[in-house]
Amino acid sequence: MRHLPLSALQQRFWYLCTAYPGDASPILVLNWRLRGPLDVPAWESAVSAVVDRHESLRTGFVLRDGEPVQVVMPPAGLGTELIDLRDLPPEQRDARTAELMRARTHRLLDLTEDPLVGSCLLRLADDHHVWCFTMHHLLADGASLRIVGREIRAAYLAALEGAVPDLPKLDLQYGDFAQWQAEQDQAADLAYWCERLAGAPSLELPTDLPRPEEKSAHSAEHIHQMGPELAAGVVELSRKARCTPFMVLLTALQVLLRERGGQDDFCVGTPVAGRVRAEFEPVVGLFANTLALRADLSGDPTFTDLLRRTRTTVIGGLQRQSVPLGRIIATLGVARDPGRTQLFDVVFSMRNDNPVLASQLGGLEVEGFPHGHAKVLHDLVFDIWRLDEAGLRAGIRYDTALFRPDTVHELGRRYEQILSAAVARPGDRLSEMVASRG
Template sequence: MQVVPRRATPAATAPLSLLQRRMWHLCTAYPGTASPIVAIANRITEPLDVPAFTAAVAALADRHDALRTTFAVDADGPRQVIAPPGGLETEVVDVSGEPDPAARAQDMVAELAGALLDLDGGTLVRSRLIRLGPDDHVWCLAVHHLLADGESAMVLQRDIAALYRGVPLPEPPIGYADFAAWQCAGGGDDAELRWWAERLRGVPPLELPTDLPRPPVKSTRGGQLDVRLDAPDAQALERFARQMRATPFMVLVTALLTVLARRSGQTDLCVGTPVSGRLLEETEDAVGLFSNMIALRADLSDEPSLGELLTRVRAVTIDALARQAVPFGQVVAAVNPAEDRSRTPVFQVIVSLHTQTSGGTAADLDWRPFGQATAQILHDLVLDAWRGPDGLSLTLRYDTGLFTADTAAALAGEVVALLRAMPDDAELPVLPVAARHG
């Protein structure tokens, strides 16, 4: 069994992990007006001991070395620089006297979540506590995506609640610097890397019609819109997935691929999906960039029906998940696609399905999520879906340098229409007759 060793003394510097190397490339090859940021924003509606809470935030940074990390760039490239424990300052702001405190807090959260952070030695973690009124606060923690992922956000929320309440926490088995050093020293699985290289060799770029000319260097400004599938339709979709020995995620991918095929006319399509990457026990309670990407390349030739395409997507997904440990940056290097700064390599669309979780009362801390805007998109399109008791909520983020809001709304509407139709008409052709024979 693989084990990540913890260093005998805390690390002052570390190489970038293989996952960070890819993210660094994305952040520097496609410069934008904002940084990819993992943001926690929660509204706390209970009496709050502000000094105790800010002390808990400081202790959170002492606990997780990723929150004390910056980057330095020298002749050998970027490296992680880990500061010694010394806490993290929380900016405390009182907006209770403003005409609309909640709106003002929303703007302040969006400002943190949409900041452009300096990767060369700059501060990459910011904490802000906003007072809306008596027993009403919003806490926002913004962390550069190089230092954290979605699973990290859940670890941080759990830990801050425990630290505030004084609940004892065991020492994390490893710090992210330990993981990065271990991963860079490992040899990897050459057979699995060769499988990916063969699987993705010659993958074509997505030629989706755009409203605006594709610029020579991809922009990163994004818009987003929300649509939903109500509970009866979502339940029918889940029953259909079970009947097809598939998962709702596979059905979602099938619907998205169908829309992309109909709009582009292509039958060789590739989309990406994130995976947690926490395959080792030591990483479960750590904060850092562990999430990986896998590519799902689908063959839509031979005029498949929706049901037939779902069967193909199922097989592709199972094969890809079995090899998810290979860092996607290594996959890209092995595939070696032609240099094209107007697109992200291998795939230009991302899709993911999440299980919706309520705000809850972590360690009896009464808080709920406080919405935020997503300011940056590194790919052309990103489709996120959340399963909850009220149905399936979908958010489509899109590159505003390529698509208008009307086009994005039409595209999202087509996905939802297919998700509604598929359980009752799996024999519907993926490509209409005109597209197949025109």
Template sequence: MPTHLIPLERIPLTVNGKVDRAALPAPDAAGGGYVAPRTPTEDLVAQVWAGVLGLDRVGADDDFFALGGHSLLAVGVVARLCAATGRDVPVRALFLQPTVAGLAAAVDRLRSGEDEPVTRRAAGPAPLSFGQQRLWFLHQLDPADASYNISVAYRLRGPVSEPALRGAVRAVVERHGSLRTRYTAGEDEPMQELLPPGGIELTIVDACTDAARVVMEWTNTPFDLAEGRLLRAGLIRLGPDEHVLSLVVHHIAGDGRSMGILVEDLRAAYEQQTLPELPVQYADFAAWQRTRVLDGDSLGYWRGQLTGVPVLDLPTDRPRPELSGFAGDFLAHDLPEPVVDAVRRLAADARSTPFMLLLSAYQVLLARLTGQDDVCVGTPVEHRPRVEVAGVAGYFVNTLALRGDLSGDPTFRQLLARTRDTALAGYAHQDVPFDRLLAALDVPRLLNRTPLFQTMFTMHTEDAAGTDVLPGVTAEFFDPGVRQAKFELSLDVWRTGGGLRLVYGYRTDLFDRATVDGLAGRFAALLGAVLAAPDAPLSTVDASGDGADRARLLAAPARTDRPAVADAPMAPRGYVPPRTAAEELVAGVWCEVLGLDRVGAHDDFFAVGGHSLLAMKVAGRLRAATGTEVPLRTMFSHPDLGGLAEAVEALMIADLAALTDEDAEALLVLDEEPTP
């Protein structure tokens, strides 16, 4: 007879499918070794962990990561501890002290911070948050781009009350002001204005025979940020008790966690629960963020980390066009449970997380694909720094550029340690908004490359929208039909039961589907190889010909048709003073914005100190001075003063030509001198 019985959710297996005896818990580790928190700080930490992890209780000796924590949840823990203690708790502290007792002791040693809470501001226009400002900037470059739409769709089986669902949508829109906010261009910077409830209604499509087409159209139709209706909610009737529900939000109004919040609130309102008023709205957070002083130490860290980062030169099936497109597609591969179990075990053994391990493996794939040992990958991180915004829908995501160092032929375990250190340092300095970072680093903007990194890696958590949508209804995810890609290549990781689903996004103007399918197969083989031999030098790890795609793509004749990167700007030709009234106008605006005494007709805006944030300011001032809409894209397509002046003049002439007789007569009346 056995002396101990230990219940497990599942038996841990090796990569080869055999029982992993080394991973089985020891009897004394599973026999109820709960130790109650012993100090007030331990009690606080335990309560925060329990709330974030969804547990009934947490003991003083419990390990955050053994309980199911990961890096994104760690950020939430730190935000709550900062708010509760008034101390600046770094994310790194949780990784270095992963037990309740250890973290509590670290918190006790910290000094109090000076962060003010987010509070309600006076009514009226508000500035954009730094993250919103970047999205507004991208929207101005291409208003027809829908790649920053985020969506979730469900197939619903069971009775749906359409009146209750209509009312629930209205209640959600009333509660979350970000869904009814319009964005306008001010003279120096864009502003956001909260609109009264109303104007956003549930769209119902009856007896649809092609629900996938309708949902795809809703998902891929761009939003008008100046209009202010940033939620698209639709219900498709497939039968008496079968529907498809689609929710689409522009990223400037929400993020992954926000979609979960919206679905939770939708269900509550559908059940006729009264949604309480939020303590603050997103615009209040944006105004609060603008009052914070940028941490010079954090900015200095990123300067040192990212200066000189090389372009990731991904080999493509076709040459890069001079202007990036956003048409894209997605391809999914599943990792089986035994592989996922091996990922968790190696990550735990290395005091890291599955995110860090999979990112490391992705860096190895990119290095082998490009031949580079210095690769930079972007990753989003949720940043809700105050508890006041915990339930608010909005854009609380910052982007971290994580630079991978594969030099010196490390083992995979050594690379994982490097990635862990880089990620922890990035989390510790995540307060620097990505667009402020680009401006500080003076990163040039190319119309066919994203700045700093060309690929994104994201590991999604259970905080995103789930399938508990409406009471009495069974819901399963329905393909929203996303057909736009933000980056040349991306990898999103989703949990599916005990396994993981890897979703590869790619731009269809650069890659064929067969190529990405081959890359996905190479990644699966590579992951299995490094898990089996984590202490072998990476150069000796055989991933079954993972260089085949690189060799084929590099040999493709299409790559020689045109340069992959836009030509460098021409050398300056010496100072030439402005020659026309339009050039004088543009020169005056440039001097004001850039703080210069003079600029010449051949000067390049970005060569004389301009960057994307200042370009927005120039476009706003030109708009105010001429009364003509000057698209932000014009600043990039005509970076020299003479070219921009000519483009602005052409826009003014086009506006005049479009005037009706009544408009012209009204202008003449307004322009007449008053009679004495």
């Protein structure tokens, strides 16, 4: 066993998980529906092989003098729980499947007592299975899910042939990243962030319900679909403005939040991959950081002018993305408030983790299996998926202790209106965009 300190990113996440426990842990989920002749022993072997490769998937936590320490266990595989539902009538089988998936993906884990990685295989018929793989967010990030998915596929095909899977060599493990991160001289980048974020006010959005003294992290999600014409318009505007679609979409969100809260100055959080060295690309672990992007909507700018400001802010943040958010918060001395998160209450992200499209794997057809939305620790989380054929899909996750569904539905509708106005008339000032509200 190896005992290691938590990385700076893990320290921040540990605080979030213990300060705002709610009713479910932040669990990353890989759910696949498998149709066809599944070789169960080969599948179990593939799962164990991938878990043994990555120290993060063999890691637990203990407390020493009240402080968390991670413990890396030696390779020992991972058992895949097999649950046979073939004897149930179809309607009961489907309901039981959904119930079992929810029990594994929406639960509150004890970080020092419960297993933080799990594998479960449901047998619905001889040629029909559902596989669920879960990892606590303290151990991994969204990119890690994609790594696990790719490696499970390769390991399963190799297991069918009795061969060793051809997987990328791991020169480093997550503990090496934690040590590397701790050794970096980030004084200049930290100074940039502290200067940029000093005195940033909280975003005071009107809520439907009084803000509780302690944040509960109960959540729901609203999906708002926008058409392909608007998606194409966003891409064209970004091209003309020499920026990215992300910057256009974030700027539109800033306009929406200004309308709702009446503030010209506030921060929005956005996740970044944080894998700043090529050696970290194939490693499972928590590399993802969050940037606090400070908006400046003062002076009634045009959307084009505001987009330039956002472009400068985003580029400056990405150039300094390796500074852990927790280190910035500690240096700034941001007060802890059990009723809200520090620096920002709204998160914006562009996602590329759409459900797995149907594909072939050694005689199996593999497709994604829905498992609901992830819990939120912030008031609002705007997730945008770019779908070239179908347009833009916005998933708005929200704290149900603060907002009612109809309010969130209206936020989605108004966000689309702002985007449409920006694409059609980027030279309009913000006051004109508000005046033209439909």
